[in-house]
Amino acid sequence: MTILDSIISYFDPVKGINRAAARQMLDASKRDYSAAQFGRRNRGWRGRGTSATAEVSMALSTLRDRSRDFVRNSWAGQRILDVMTSHVIGTGIMTVPNTGSDRLDGRYRLLREEWESQSDIEGVLDYGSQQALQLRSMIEGGDSVLRLLAIRIEDANGTVPFRLQGLEGDLIDTTRDSIIGSNGNVRLGVQLGEWNAREGLYLHSVHPGDQNVANVRESKLVEWGNLCHLYRPLRLGQIRGIPWFAPVLLTAKEIQDLMEAAIVQQRTQASFAGFLKRAPGASNPLMPKKEDDASRVTRLEPGTIQDIGESEIVFANPSSQSVFGEAYKAGMWAMAAGAGITYDQLTGDLSQANYSSLRAGKIEFRRLVEQIQWGCFVPMVCRKVDQRFVEWAIMAGKLPNRKGGYQVDHVMPAIEPIDPKKDLEADILAVRAGRMSPQEFISAWGRDWRKVVTDFDSFFKFADANNVLLDIDPRRPANGAKANAAPAAEGTQND
Template identity: 35%
Template structure:
């Protein structure tokens, strides 16, 4: 890089200052090579910081969360988008299959009584957690250990808490670590606990509240948020963050259009007169000689204007672009909510099989990413680990760890015949196992096989048309008993 006399003089007197000037000049020259880094009128008002994810999120987090919740309460499209996300990702629940059949039976009993509030089962808590995660950007689950007198086979329950319970203003140094936005870390960056309120900060005033947060160990809390958004993320932000203003603007545009339509529906007449004695508000004339003026119109009426009077009628401007404008905005909202336009609106008038399948495949990929990279590892696996360890301590499991497989609910086929034939072709070509295909459909392969065998035996015996000999009858009964014992209760 060329230097001038001033640069050489500064370098001679203050080498460190000269080095800083040189680095700044190199940085400016590099920025000029990218249009996105150039400064000028186009970049006026574009504020882009180099702050960490927490520094950027924390000042706006409560506002974003409250606005997102308000949109979901009051905007039908946002409410539908959230329901679509939860229905397609969770459905009726992400199922687990333990290799230990005895433990699987204990799990099936525990999922019905795991809710500390006594309202939902584990799969309902899954839907609640996923919904709160998308709506608020994060959600908390607290493990609640129970006593033997509580009557639970596995003395463990789950309490779902909104992220408002976390003290976001808690920051600073503590013994052996530090606190950022209510989350405590040790000196090597591992989460050691959370600072939480005893009650919701926004609870009704009649409920006594203690606004002093208390420390809860990280082993007792699941903090579900999008941890893959940025490295070193501490908190998450609402899923609707990028669509908040677009949704708000669409609401206001539709309200304005409704007002305009109401104005168009009004029929108004304006009378201009040179009569100095002209007045309004008089009763309608009842006879030709009556000096009172007509101020109402009726069907079939013929009225002659007086000398010096003219009448003009209001003609509000009409627009035929409303539907196209709304459709453009709804497509932007669909992109901002990770759904398709057809899912968001229920309008399938402009979609065919190919485009519908392409949209479904992209939507399914995003759902699978959220499930397998975030929800299942951070939520489902953590709950299963705690369940197994608690069941082991309660004498209901043989080991404190257990192998398991998770099966999310499958999305329905668009064309069942074509897609089912595709699955069959993959199985026949030995590119996918039959059990894996069944799990991808959200079912348990062992249960499916047992039910198929039971159906076959139930059909074959009557179809034979003859009485079975004692030996064959015993074989059939033994086979049925074997099938029934393999089906988890």
């Protein structure tokens, strides 16, 4: 009851009762959504109706710093990064030509292989390693940038004159943030045009963490066509990403504190602490004493009970009861789920796992990996790199200009089977039943199906030319070599 209700009830009890009844009915109508109430249970629950950009702007810097500290100083952070990167990127997402012309496909493939080995403008990594580092930087810091740079033909070593430079999201100038101003619509360093179409990024020339008074420089706008901005949008209208560790950082910190407390507890329990109690003026019971034969007592043998006089020594007996194991495992489960991986991937603990549980647990994880591959990395990085590669290859005269362009397929890293025999048998049945094509089956193992077919063809042509029969020949039934050898032996006996 409010103060006004109390005053009205004092002067007019009837109206006061009516107001109280009406207020009670209003509260009952709101109770349909208990989470919308401000009662005792959710008094400390706060929520704001801010946009995705507003939330990111207030939290990005702190989350990024704490996320990197988590990775530097915690095995769990490093493990999560390794697991996600190894499954999403592996050794690299392959770009395979699919122009319909074997001649052009072969030419494109050769140019691509030569360029990928020298794609790094810094001359350190190849294209697959750059992909992995871009993803790691995005997961750890929220977003990352890949610059598409043209170089001189004489500096390209015979490859396509086009290189890549990987940058952390820190180099995006977040201070460039003004909806209305001389620079137009700029949010968190991203230049936006009509309908929020990206027009460029304001980038620092030096990492802000390396800047000092002597080398502070103003950020410059780099056109969107020369950039790949990699992040994972979680809300409509979100233009910058947040570190993936944001939901688990607090839990991870508490688990680390729990581990330290458990270690201190174990050290305390392992210590044999004694407390000396004696009356005022009494002698020190630990001082060597003389027995009747005048020999000193300098040590106690096992099982000996030695009278030391009026003083008393009390030994500590710490409790050995602890719920550390259950609490730690529950924390690991929560942290793994929040990071998008499974408990066994985070900890390596397979003590309670079997084939069915491992396979069921990996289904959701693989769906998440596919979302990241096809929803983030391919459209934000791979397609822009592929397009720019073709443009510069044509300009350098290494590829002919085609009206239909150069279509490509992207082959993801192979998914390692839990039980190879069972998984292969299931895949073969899926191909025979029409659930997937042979091309999809081979690509699922991270291979270019055209190259696989070509390799098989050349291998078995060579084997046939040398009259070599092998059990691995898919053109013959299982144990085909033995089946074909048996009739020949029988014919020899009949002769």
